[in-house]
Amino acid sequence: MSLVLDAGALLAIDHRNRRVGALLRVAQQERIAVRTSPAAVAQVWRHRARQAHLARTLAGVAAPPLDLDTGKRLGLLLGATDSCDVVDAHVALLARAGDRVLTSDPEDLRRLLDALAVDASVVCV
DSSP states (O other): OEEEEOHHHHHHHHTTOHHHHHHHHHHHHTTOEEEEOHHHHHHHOOOGGGOHHHHHHHTTOBOOOOOHHHHHHHHHHHHHHTOOOHHHHHHHHHOOTTOEEEESOHHHHHHHHHHHTOOOEEEEO
16 A cells, blocks of 8 residues: 555645644555655645755655656546546556545546546545
């Protein structure tokens, strides 16, 4: 199991949301991998000097690249779900069976995960 973070989850970290912080502490203690999309980081990264807490958290988070092949897969997923949010699609693409996806868009992520046939839990933050 891993945690997969969307932009809403990253904002929750930046705002020191206690529930998300607790989930991340458990993940660290249990050596559970945490992933996000670099595009999700781009959606929330605004003031480096004021985002020290988020920066510290991101130091331990994997962010697989959004390359040309991934872009094609995202386009197919967006077409199949009649969606347009590339960031949500990339977050969904990062999820595996048994993962927990932390999101502020649970309906959108659930639809994308269903289209990918990924049995991951969607946790609203």
